[in-house]
Structure formats: C-alpha cells, structure tokens
Amino acid sequence: MIRTRRSTSLSTRRLEAFTDGVFAIAATLLVLDLTDHSLGTVDSDAQMWAALGDMSLLFFNFGLSFVLLCLLWRVHVQQFEYVERVDAVAIWLNNARLLFIAFVPFATNLTTEYSDFVAGRMAMPVSFFLAILCSWIQWQWMARHAEVMLPKLTPTDAAAFGGGSLSALLISAAVVVLSPWIGSWAFLLFLLDGVLSRVLRGSGGRNADAGSRDGADRGRSTG
Template structure:
C-alpha cells in the first residue's frame, strides 16, 4: 500500500515580513544612540562646539556607513520577499538567524567609533554585515532551491540572475572583511563595484546560449 506524502506546513508570509521590518526599524533607530550619548562638557563658544562636533567624525562616519549598509540589507530583504510566495520552517529560521546579526549592528558600529585603533574595533562591523548578508543570501538560496519551491511562479525565470547578483555581493563582503583591518570602514567601498560586476556577469549569462 503506497503511503501518502507528508503534508508540508507553510506560514503566513505577511507576518514574517512585518516582524522583519520591525527588527530593521529598531536597529536603524538604535544606530543614532551612539551619537546622542556623547557628552561635550562645558561649551562656552561656537568655536568650541564646532571643534567638539568635528572631533566626533569617526562616530558620524560609522553612523553613515552603517545606515547605508543597513538600508541596503533592508532593500535586499524587500526584493527577496517580493518574489517569495510562501514561508516554511527552514526559511523562518534562516530569516531569524539573519535578524540576530541585524540587531547586533548598532553595537558593532559603536566599536568602530570608540575602538578604531584596535583590530577588533575595525573588523567586527564588517564581519557582522558579512554574516547578516550571507544569511540573507542563504534565505534566498533556500527559497529558490528545488525549482523555486517557495517562489512565485512569475519570479522563477529570473531566479538564476538574482542568484548571480547574490554571489557577487557575498564575494564583495568577503573582500571587505579581508581589507577592513587596514582600511576600516573605507573597505565598504568594495561594495560599489559589486553592482557593475554583477550586471556584467548577468549579461554574459543571458548571452550564453543554453546547451
């Protein structure tokens, strides 16, 4: 007697998106706390205030870099879930693992501004972003696996191109981590070239005739 296949359980995608958006919003809000906790002491002139603000440039730079990259991770999340039709338990836990590193971003950002003279202060923020991005890519890979078993039907033909872009971004993230001990937050400029490279690779892939 043939045994019927086990019924798979799926979850409401809207709740996953709402929870994820809330975590991103909290992380983005907490980024500014490192700036607001700075104490200037007694200020007696405009010149002194401008001098104190100028001395905060590492904190402003870390805030700016983290805000841009956190925004990029959120845009990536939006793009992924635009093409995902349903969520299973594996996708839920991959997404939860990504959010673990998202909520750590305010902490590792504060290390950059306070301890940039030390190796750990320079490298932990890039490592944090790398794992957040890698887990986001793993979420997409899982959704697109098994012939796109979690994707919308109309998104399946473009899934390979998005996978190429994800791999390119992951490589850029690895290069950023490798360069960060010497360049600090400037190493994140490597992400500027990942987009054009991804575009070239996708065009070459489309131009290559199928076997």
C-alpha cells in the same frame, strides 16, 4: 476519522512584518551612539565646531551603517516580492540574518570607539558579512524549492537574483579582509556592487538557460 496533514509551508506576511520591525529598530538604535556622546565643555562656537569635528568618525560610521541597513532591507523587500511561501528552514535562515542585523548597532559602536584595535575595525564588516551570507543562503534555499516558494520566477530569473546577492557577499568578504588595515573605508568597495551585480546576474541567467536546455534535450532524447 482521516487526519489531513498540514502544509509545511507558510505565508510570508508575518515573517515580513517581523523582519521590517527588526530592521527599523536596528537602524533607529544607531543614533544612540550620537546621543550618548558627550561634547565636553563648550564655551564658544569655535569649541562647539571643534567638538563636532571630533565626532567625525562617529558620524561617518553612523551614516554608513544606516545606509547599509537600508540597502539590505531594500534587497529583502525586492526578493520577497516574489516569495509566496516559506518553510521552517527559510524562516530560521531569516532569523539568523536578523540576529546579525540586531547586532549592527553594537558593532558600529565597537568600530567607532575601538578603531585603534583590529577587532574593533572588523566588528562592523564581520556583522554585515554574516547578515549578507545568511541572506544569500536563504535565497539559494528558496530557489531550490522555487515551485513552492518562488512560483512567479523562472529558473533563469531565480538564478539571476542569486547572482545579484552573490555580488554583495563577495564585496562584503573583501571588506572584511581589508578592514584590519583601512577600517570602515573598506565599505567603499560597495560602490562596485552595481557593476559586479550586473555581471553575476548575467552569468547566472546564462547558466540557468543552459541547464534548462540540457534538461529539455535529455527529456526529448528519452521520450
């Protein structure tokens, strides 16, 4: 009896569902920092407004983490529009990313409660940097196996998507570097993501085109 070898690649359906669930839970858990915070004794509207004003950093970090999670989820959705199959390496790289996504609510709490300390100010930036790093490595892996995992994309398009992901990685690294001095305000660097992403997407596409032409020239010269 001849045994057929199973394919080493899998459908992305359940991986996407699991990833969506982790992102949704992490974003929802962020609100616990708000609900667990006590306003203290409130006897007037003035005291109420003052107590809410004292929560300004908490509100800022809550909104910031929520928006960043939404942006990372959007990138995930956009990328997986083109992913047909995944292998074990891609799955575990995705799990590594979700490890840091799940850590974001705790890191956000640390940054809010211990912003007077360097470790506290760096908690959020480091968590997002590691999540983005895992996402970038995952895309690079899938682009190396594009014939199986990304059959809808040309090498040029795959390289362009990688350039866009590299933009977020570089900015998040800069945020980590600046966070000991300016804390969560360093995340405002992500406002530059659109410009840097377009630059890197363009350079990635040109490099891929050059590589494709070189390969074609070598093929003709040996033919």
